[in-house]
Amino acid sequence: MTTHMGSFSFSAHIPPAICAKLKVLGKEQRNTQAELLAVLVLAITFPEQLRAADMLLWEDNTPAMGNVVSGAATDPDSQAIVGAIWLTCAVLGANPRVEWVASESNPADAFSRPDEPQKQREARRLSEEFGLQPTAARWPASLRMDAAAWAAAVVASDPGSRATDGRRTAQLAAEMNAVDEHTLYQVLAATTIDAADGQVTLGWMRSRGRGIVAAATHRHLGLARLLAIAARPHLGGDRCTTIVLRRGALPITPADAIGRPRAVCVTQPPGQRAWATTPAQLQRSPPPPGSVCAAFYALPAAGIHELRRVAPLQRPGLAVLA
16 A cells, blocks of 8 residues: 555465475475565565655564564575565665564455455455555566676666666566566567568578578577577477567468467566467467467478578577477
């Protein structure tokens, strides 16, 4: 709740990839880490609302409260999350203050339990009473990033920085495996698509019967890498050599592509994303106007000379098919 930009809420499950990382230490109960993660997600979901603001946090988990206040923890996962919280607050110029509240008196408890119908009814009541705008949570790409990645992220957060151009944003997102809905839409929306056919091809393609690496691949190498990372869980083991982008419509299948698209990602404002991997899903969810559609294809190389030309595409995570 803010005094100047409205009031908001979010309620979500922790993504499976982050859950897996939290359980690497062999501990099933990670309640404190989940509480700390909620604070970090708050900061990166509402950066404009928290910029240069005093941030009052009500916390019913005493260990998490102690970790945030002290800026330290003994658990390695907690250390990583606490460090990210304070660094994010420093970048935003936010001033966090933490106060304890009993669980039964904590209204945020209802939003933290998306699987409990009674709590969700309470969350809806509170949303209506206080005019809360439901917002999709933004999750960190990783619980641990090295110093170089953090430094690049801090530079990119400066609105006047040259690092905020689309190609640099895509490169940074790929380095951090940031494939959330907001990041993908931001990167794709910033991509210029001015070819005669209204498409941009990344990766392997055929032109005049000859296999070549699409010219746009070199300019958008970070974008190709980011999209390859995003598509990996949806490809079902299939390999992708070619990515085609188009606004508001399904891309035209490249010449000599093997069958239908292996996967299609449709992004649209305000940062929504949908994946389709079957013809039926594509038919049910055609790309709407204003969206950016990325389709992933398999296109083989022919002969030793083409295999040599296509080999560098393995660098951004695309496949080489003979």
